[in-house]
Amino acid sequence: MKKVYFDNAATTPMLKEVVDVMMESMNNNYGNPSSIHEMGRKAKVVLETARKKIAGFLNVSSAEIVFTSGGTEANNLVLRNAIENLNVKRVITSKIEHHAVLDVLLELNKTYDFEIEYVELNDKGEVDLEDLKTKLTKGERLTLVSLMWVNNELGNILPVEKVGELCRENNAFFHTDAVQAVGHFHIDLKKLNIDFLVASAHKFHGPKGVGFLYVRKNLSFKSMFFGGGQEKGKRSGTENLHSILGMQKALEISLSDLDSDMIKIKMLKQHFISELGNEIPNVLFNGVSQDLEKSSSTILNVRFPVENKMLLFNLDLNGVFASGGSACQSGASKKSHVLVEILNEEEIQKSSVRFSFSKFSTKEEVDFIVEKLKRLIS
Structure with a gap:
């Protein structure tokens, strides 16, 4: 049976070059980067070279x-440091952030005295910048703004430059979960007012279980884990060297091929949108995912005109692998918290599916999916 994978926002297939780099490291770089003997020093050089290359990609x-175990740990590190170490008394976020932000804030709020405010959204899930400005100018409490660069379910792109400017003007910290952005955009952090940025390797064809956190220099930052004091005291624990090298290689390839890959993916997404509109009457798109300028080329969130609780299951049986929302909530039967915030009671009952593309997705696969959907929806 033909099988097509359109759940790349959940995780991407690893590049062969990444696997090769990791295998070579497993065979030859088995020293601990913290050991002072020759093998340890060799591993340390390799580790710091990878760090320098990743920093160069972001111009920092x-x-x-x-280096972290991924986006969830990095978000936890940022939010805990903001509250426990930087004396933040208010966090402004949105109700459609990843649970690696929302759940952490609610947990911290049980112990620490700080306020959580949610910025207003329009019916497409876009952040109301005027409301954000109003909230930032209200009061004198030290504030952290935590908003994701690309929404992992809708694909909406946050105007990070404008948000960063608002934060600078109001002396607020700015944290962005950029898990769906790193590897998919050219990012120059020297030109943006971002204090904390989070990335995860498996979103850009690297290995799972590894990511990184950017922390603007001169910010006080403490580890959540205590032990060996690795990562200059910011994250204790022996570094996952082989995966870090794989991550660096994946990001290098993703960025070197980015312009041509994004043209291809954008054309593929436009074809998918057109075919769905032609073949399935009254199909709609959640957020601004049908807008090729305002949304990520890699994500399309489709709302079908019927309620079909078995749609994802039947797509799976037909060889189509997609998602109803964040894969981190897999197994949950409740509706997406993102869609609940932007859809009315009638529309939320209809079946929505997130299809997410990669450089390996093809027009033939899109046409295959549309044919399956026509039969399943009818």
Whole structure:
């Protein structure tokens, strides 16, 4: 049976070059980067070279890059430091952030005295910048703004430059979960007012279980874990060297091929939108995912005109692998918290599916999916 994978926002297939780099490292770089003997020093050089290259891709210094186990840990590190270490008394976020932000804030709020405010959204899930400005100018409490660069379910792109400017004007910290952005956009952090940025390797064809955190220099930052004091005291624990090298290679390839890959993916997404509109009457798109300028080329969130609780299951049986929302909530039967915030009671009952593309997706696969959907929806 033909099988097509359109759940790349959940995780991407690893590049062969990444696997090769990791295998070579497993065979030859088995020293601990913290050991002082020759093998340890060799591993340390390799580790710091990877850090320097990743920093270069973002136009920051290597000292500003902290290696983590992925986006969830990095978000936890930022939010805990903001409350416990930087004395933040208010966090402004949105109700459609990833649970790696929302759940952490609610948990911290049980122990620490700080306020959580949610910025207003329009019916497409876009942040109301005027409301954000109003909230930032209200009061004198030290504030952290935490808004994701690309929404992982809708694909909406946050105007990070404008948000950063608002934060600078109001002396607020700016944290962005950029898990769906790193590897998919050219990012120059020297030109943006971002204090904390989070990335995860498996979103850009790297290995799972590794990511990194950018922390603007001169910000006080403490580890959540205590032990060996690795990562210059910001994250104790022996570094996952092989995966870090795989991540660096994946990001290098993703960025070197980015312009041509994004043209291809954008054309593919436009074809998918057109075919769905032609073949399935009254199909709609959640957020601004049908807008090729305002949304990520890699994500399309489709709302069908009927309620079909078995749609994802039947797509799976037909060889189409997609998602109803964040894969981190897999197994949950409740509706997407993102769609609940932007859809009315009638529309939320209809079946929505997130299809997410990669450089390996093809027009033939899109046509295959549309044919399956026509039969399943009818």
